[in-house]
Amino acid sequence: MKIDAARFLKDLHDLRAIGAAGVGKGVVRPAYSEADIEGRAWIAGRMRAAGLRVEMDAMGNLFGLADGPSILMGSHSDSQPEGGWLDGALGVIAALEVARAAQEAGGPAVSVVSFQDEEGRFGVTTGSAVWSGQLDQDAADALEDDAGVPLGEARKAMGDMVTGPVDPSQFTGYIELHIEQGPTLDDSGEQIGVVSDIVGIRDMKVTFKGQQNHAGTTPMQVRKDAFQAVSEFNTLLNDRLRNVVTPTTVWTIGHVSLHPNASSIVPGKAVFSMQWRDGDSDRLARMEEIIRETADEVAKSRGMELSYSTMLGLEPVAMDARLRDALAQGADVVAPGKWRKMPSGALHDATNVARLMPVAMLFVPSINGISHAFEEDTGEDDLVAGVKVLAEAVAAL
Amino acid sequence: MKIDAARFLKDLHDLRAIGAAGVGKGVVRPAYSEADIEGRAWIAGRMRAAGLRVEMDAMGNLFGLADGPSILMGSHSDSQPEGGWLDGALGVIAALEVARAAQEAGGPAVSVVSFQDEEGRFGVTTGSAVWSGQLDQDAADALEDDAGVPLGEARKAMGDMVTGPVDPSQFTGYIELHIEQGPTLDDSGEQIGVVSDIVGIRDMKVTFKGQQNHAGTTPMQVRKDAFQAVSEFNTLLNDRLRNVVTPTTVWTIGHVSLHPNASSIVPGKAVFSMQWRDGDSDRLARMEEIIRETADEVAKSRGMELSYSTMLGLEPVAMDARLRDALAQGADVVAPGKWRKMPSGALHDATNVARLMPVAMLFVPSINGISHAFEEDTGEDDLVAGVKVLAEAVAAL
Numbered sequence: 118m119k120i121d122a123a124r125f126l127k128d129l130h131d132l133r134a135i136g137a138a139g140v141g142k143g144v145v146r147p148a149y150s151e152a153d154i155e156g157r158a159w160i161a162g163r164m165r166a167a168g169l170r171v172e173m174d175a176m177g178n179l180f181g182l183a184d185g186p187s188i189l190m191g192s193h194s195d196s197q198p199e200g201g202w203l204d205g206a207l208g209v210i211a212a213l214e215v216a217r218a219a220q221e222a223g224g225p226a227v228s229v230v231s232f233q234d235e236e237g238r239f240g241v242t243t244g245s246a247v248w249s250g251q252l253d254q255d256a257a258d259a260l261e262d263d264a265g266v267p268l269g270e271a272r273k274a275m276g277d278m279v280t281g282p283v284d285p286s287q288f289t290g291y292i293e294l295h296i297e298q299g300p301t302l303d304d305s306g307e308q309i310g311v312v313s314d315i316v317g318i319r320d321m322k323v324t325f326k327g328q329q330n331h332a333g334t335t336p337m338q339v340r341k342d343a344f345q346a347v348s349e350f351n352t353l354l355n356d357r358l359r360n361v362v363t364p365t366t367v368w369t370i371g372h373v374s375l376h377p378n379a380s381s382i383v384p385g386k387a388v389f390s391m392q393w394r395d396g397d398s399d400r401l402a403r404m405e406e407i408i409r410e411t412a413d414e415v416a417k418s419r420g421m422e423l424s425y426s427t428m429l430g431l432e433p434v435a436m437d438a439r440l441r442d443a444l445a446q447g448a449d450v451v452a453p454g455k456w457r458k459m460p461s462g463a464l465h466d467a468t469n470v471a472r473l474m475p476v477a478m479l480f481v482p483s484i485n486g487i488s489h490a491f492e493e494d495t496g497e498d499d500l501v502a503g504v505k506v507l508a509e510a511v512a513a514l
Numbered sequence: 515m516k517i518d519a520a521r522f523l524k525d526l527h528d529l530r531a532i533g534a535a536g537v538g539k540g541v542v543r544p545a546y547s548e549a550d551i552e553g554r555a556w557i558a559g560r561m562r563a564a565g566l567r568v569e570m571d572a573m574g575n576l577f578g579l580a581d582g583p584s585i586l587m588g589s590h591s592d593s594q595p596e597g598g599w600l601d602g603a604l605g606v607i608a609a610l611e612v613a614r615a616a617q618e619a620g621g622p623a624v625s626v627v628s629f630q631d632e633e634g635r636f637g638v639t640t641g642s643a644v645w646s647g648q649l650d651q652d653a654a655d656a657l658e659d660d661a662g663v664p665l666g667e668a669r670k671a672m673g674d675m676v677t678g679p680v681d682p683s684q685f686t687g688y689i690e691l692h693i694e695q696g697p698t699l700d701d702s703g704e705q706i707g708v709v710s711d712i713v714g715i716r717d718m719k720v721t722f723k724g725q726q727n728h729a730g731t732t733p734m735q736v737r738k739d740a741f742q743a744v745s746e747f748n749t750l751l752n753d754r755l756r757n758v759v760t761p762t763t764v765w766t767i768g769h770v771s772l773h774p775n776a777s778s779i780v781p782g783k784a785v786f787s788m789q790w791r792d793g794d795s796d797r798l799a800r801m802e803e804i805i806r807e808t809a810d811e812v813a814k815s816r817g818m819e820l821s822y823s824t825m826l827g828l829e830p831v832a833m834d835a836r837l838r839d840a841l842a843q844g845a846d847v848v849a850p851g852k853w854r855k856m857p858s859g860a861l862h863d864a865t866n867v868a869r870l871m872p873v874a875m876l877f878v879p880s881i882n883g884i885s886h887a888f889e890e891d892t893g894e895d896d897l898v899a900g901v902k903v904l905a906e907a908v909a910a911l
Contacts, residue, residue, distance in 0.1 A: 299731030316730065320777055332766040333713065333791055333859035334696030335883065344748075344767050351745045369729040370741050371777045373770050380717055380768045380787030390777030394730055462730035486732070 118215075118222040118512045122501045125214040128163060129500070132194065132210060133202040135159060143491025144206075146196040148234035148244075149177065149271040156194050157275065160209060160231055167217045169229060172280045175254060177233035177272055178244045180283050183216065187226035188511060189288040189474075190215060192295055193235035193244065193466060201296075201493020203500075205235055207481070208294045211504045218508055227511060228288065232466045239268040245466035248285070249473050290440050290475040292510065293467045294503050296495055300486030301459060308502045309448045309456035310480030311441060314396035315468050316365075316460050317433035319405060322372075322388055322426035323412055325350075327419065329377065329385025341421055343387035344375055350415045357407050361400065365460050368393040368404070396433045396460040434468050437475030440510070444479050447509030451502050479506055515612075515619040515909045519898045522611040525560060526897070529591065529607060530599040532556060540888025541603075543593040545631035545641075546574065546668040553591050554672065557606060557628055564614045566626060569677045572651060573644045574630035574669055577680050580613065584623035585908060586685040586871075587612060589692055590632035590641065590863060598693075598890020600897075602632055604878070605691045608901045615905055624908060625685065629863045636665040642863035645682070646870050687837050687872040689907065690864045691900050693892055697883030698856060705899045706845045706853035707877030708838060711793035712865050713762075713857050714830035716802060719769075719785055719823035720809055722747075724816065726774065726782025738818055740784035741772055747812045754804050758797065762857050765790040765801070793830045793857045831865050834872030837907070841876050844906030848899050876903055 136144045136152030146152040157179050161171045164181030172180045179194075192208025209231045216227040233244030239260040246252040258269030297303075302310050327341030351370060358368060372390035393404050405428075416423035448456035459480065467476045481503040484494045533541045533549030543549040554576050558568045561578030569577045576591075589605025606628045613624040630641030636657040643649040655666030694700075699707050724738030748767060755765060769787035790801050802825075813820035845853035856877065864873045878900040881891045 297731065298728060299733070300736055301733065304736070318730075322777075330883070331695060331860060331885070332764065332768055332789060333715075333861070334694065334885075335764070335859070336696070336698060336762065337764055338761075339697055339701070339883075342766075344770060345752075348745045348748045351742070352749050355742075364735075365733065367729065367732070367734055369739075369777070369780055371729055371772070371779050371781055372775050373741060373772050374775075375768070375770050378769050378771075380719075380766070380789050382768050383766060384768055392729055392777050462732075463728065464730070486727075486736075488728070488731075 118218045118508050120214050120218045120504050120508045125210060125501065125504055126497060128213065129206065129210045132156060132159065132206050136196065138199070138491050140491040142202040142494060144196050144200050144202050145198065146194070146200065147198055148195040148236065148238040149274050153195050154275050157231060157278065160194060161278070163213055164229060167213060168220055169216060172283050173278045174248060174281065174283050175272070175279055176244045176247045176257065177275050178248050178283070179231045181213070181216065181229040183226035183228045185226055186287055186289055187228040188514065189228045189230055189291045190293070190507065191230035191232070192293050193233070194231040195234055195236050197236050197489045199491060200236070201488055201490060203296045203493060203495055204298070204488055207296060207500065211294045211507055214504055215507045215511055219511060225511060225514065235466055238262045242464060242466055242469055243268065245469035249469040251469050251472060285473040288474055290437060291467060291470045292440060292477050292479070292507065293465060294479045294481070294507055295465060296483045296488060296493070297480040298463055298483050298486070298488035302480060302482035303484055303486060305457070307455045307457055308452040308481065308499050309506055310459040311444045311448055311456060312436055312461045312478035312480060313441070313458045314436055314460050315434045315465060315478070316394040316396045316462055317398060317401050318392065318394050318431045319401050319428055320390065320392040321428040323391050324386065324388045324424045325416060326386050326422035330383040332381045332383050335383055340383050341419060343384045343421070346415050346419050346421055347373060347387045347389055350412055353411050353415065354408060357411060358404060361403050361407065362395070366393070366395045366400065367462060394462055398433055434471045436477045440475055440477035443510035443513050444477055444506060446513060447506040450509050451505045479503060515615045515905045517611050517615045517901050517905045522607060522898065522901055523894060525610065526603065526607045529553060529556065529603050533593065535596070535888050537888040539599040539891060541593050541597050541599050542595065543591070543597065544595055545592040545633065545635040546671050550592050551672050554628060554675065557591060558675070560610055561626060564610060565617060566613060569680050570675045571645060571678065571680050572669070572676055573641045573654065574672050575641045575645050575680070576628045578610070578613065578626040580623035580625045582623055583684055583686055584625040585911065586625045586627055586688045587690070587904065588627035589629070589690050591628040592631055592633050594633050594886045596888060597633070598885055598887060600693045600890060600892055601695070601885055604693060604897065608691045608904055611901055612904045612908055616908060622908060622911065632863055635659045639861060639863055639866055640665065642866035646866040648866050648869060682870045685871055687834065688864060688867045689837060689874050689876070689904065690862060691876045691878070691904055692862060693880045693885060693890070694877040695860055695880050695885035697880070699877060699879035700881055700883060702854070704852045704854055705849040705878065705896050706903055707856045708841045708845055708853060709833055709858045709875035709877060710838070710855045711833055711857050712831040712862060712875070713791040713793045713859055714795060714798050715789065715791050715828045716798055716825055717787065717789040718825040720788050721783065721785045721821045722813060723783050723819040727780040729778045729780050732780055737780050738816060740781045740818070743812050743816050743818055744770065744784045744786055747809055750808050750812065751805060754808060755801060758800050758804065759792070763790070763792045763797065764859060791859055795830055831868045833874045837872055837874035840907035840910050841874055841903060843910060844903040847906050848902045876900060
């Protein structure tokens with residue numbers, strides 16, 4: 118099977134012109150916007166030209182179907198409000214090129230998908246969440262964007278393209294090519310990342326309640342300073358997690374809210390976010406133990422009240438071994454010595470699709486790790502290398 | 515000289531009834547409010563009954579003047595929006611009682627003052643700031659309260675009580691009795707604090723600018739996390755200041771603002787307040803050096819930008835040795851073994867008055883260290899002890 122690099126790159130640049138931001142290669146193509154609908158109509162035309170049968174479900178997920186059982190490939194063509202040209206679009210156009218190359222080579226059967234609202238105008242990966250049964254259509258329709266528009270209203274704009282439900286049982290697996298959106302491959306000079314798993318997330322709010330006091334008249338030794346509690350917790354935690362984590366584990370305190378948050382008042386209360394991500398459920402659980410033990414210890418030693426919000430938990434999704442191995446073998450052919458196995462720290466449509474079938478993912482580098490911004494870019498040789506690895510893998514399945 | 519404890523306490527409770535909050539002993543008597551004006555009119559009546567000549571300057575600072583050179587004593591009778599019955603009022607009524615007792619004893623001459631807006635409806639200790647020449651009347655008049663009312667408008671409400679400027683040169687010194695507003699005396703079971711100095715303050719905002727990033731795709735080792743910088747700075751600073759400070763030095767990070775302050779984003783920017791207070795200018799300067807060195811070190815090691823706001827500096831005010839010694843001797847007589855020398859961590863009118871004449875201050879305990887709240891209270895035996903120390907000191911001068 119031989120991919121046509123020029124045809125692939127021309128399609129990618131043609132799609133970029135739809136909703137072009139006019140700043141660098143940026144695009145503005147949020148879910149259900151005019152540009153998004155125009156983009157999906159254009160993709161549907163390219164699917165038909167490639168001999169695929171075009172179908173769209175009620176959410177606006179767009180499929181180009183091969184006959185009989187097939188492997189599904191793709192990503193999404195909606196963008197962030199200020200997005201790059203590759204986030205999602207790369208996976209869709211790469212899938213289209215592999216489908217064409219496979220047809221030209223006499224097989225195997227490759228279908229193509231562009232999921233809707235991966236970028237979360239209305240929620241988190243809502244298109245693939247509905248298709249995979251994670252989210253009811255009714256519940257999805259009630260979701261509103263930042264301007265208060267319900268998804269149920271917004272999706273009417275592409276109602277005349279809808280054909281009906283698309284049966285997942287026709288697909289033998291799902292492979293998604295995506296830009297890394299982080300700096301790892303760009304820093305190491307590698308071309309390809311074969312994803313081992315999409316990491317799980319734990320996220321909660323933690324509250325220390327101490328005693329609000331006058332910052333002039335309250336001696337240090339009697340203070341119950343909630344910011345000091347957060348800082349001590351953070352310092353202890355960083356130290357204790359080192360023994361448990363891997364180089365790809367991440368943890369973040371991204372939100373801190375002090376009360377009353379005034380320079381002359383010892384803070385009586387601190388609410389902060391504690392988020393951690395890892396590909397292994399057991400490690401996530403061990404980290405949770407350490408987090409709760411450490412917060413408890415700090416609260417006790419400082420005479421403070423400690424409370425937690427409900428914890429949000431998304432389980433890690435391991436990539437299917439057979440599909441992943443096929444991608445790894447393809448990477449060995451296309452980019453020998455210039456690829457690695459790595460987890461995906463971000464969520465993708467593949468997380469939802471994994472409920473239905475075996476899934477795997479492939480990354481190409483993001484220059485300077487930048488994404489969700491007009492500056493997002495990847496070298497064209499890396500883009501082509503990604504498509505070639507997909508083709509090698511599909512041919513070998 | 516013999517003070518009349520019952521007369522003193524009755525006056526204190528009578529003043530409390532003016533603007534009584536209806537919650538415990540709380541009062542609501544903010545500067546220029548109806549209750550404040552009624553309170554000042556009532557105090558003026560008590561001054562006249564004590565044979566003092568009543569004068570009020572344009573700001574609403576109320577004086578009860580003895581003939582000839584005199585020692586000035588007092589505090590303020592305006593309250594916080596939700597205030598206690600003793601903050602300010604105690605110093606005014608105690609001064610009135612000492613003036614009466616001194617007259618009954620045939621001397622010395624004691625004048626009484628209630629400064630206006632000590633609680634800062636319009637600024638910081640604005641009444642004594644204007645009287646001491648720290649602040650122009652015109653500049654003061656332009657100050658607005660939280661509702662946008664200019665001081666120049668508000669003070670018209672007591673215009674018919676104004677007699678004109680009050681010459682500071684008639685006073686030989688100023689002594690202010692105040693509640694501690696902190697827990698030190700209450701915790702130690704002592705009755706009296708002889709103030710050594712009103713501490714100086716340094717206050718500024720510090721900004722660490724790092725790199726905002728995705729909390730899932732950005733590995734720990736490449737992050738430039740602004741919250742981590744604040745936390746490390748705080749931890750290092752606490753350790754380094756220990757070698758420089760005294761048990762009464764305080765330092766506070768009371769305000770922290772992260773950007774964009776979201777749980778899934780590595781914070782790219784942190785602005786926080788750094789405030790420190792001490793009675794010694796050299797120590798304040800040494801602390802500043804350590805603060806700037808530590809912030810600089812953290813910024814360098816993490817590859818971050820560091821910037822500072824303009825630093826607010828109020829110099830420490832040492833109490834006059836002669837007045838302070840007189841108070842200490844009085845404390846030895848009234849509360850032997852149950853008093854201490856201590857700094858004032860809060861600002862008081864005495865800070866401004868120190869520009870004009872020798873000043874000294876005396877503290878009585880605050881139960882549980884609570885002030886600026888309806889629950890504010892002090893045992894009546896401690897209140898009386900405070901007045902007795904004033905009387906002893908004045909008699910000895």
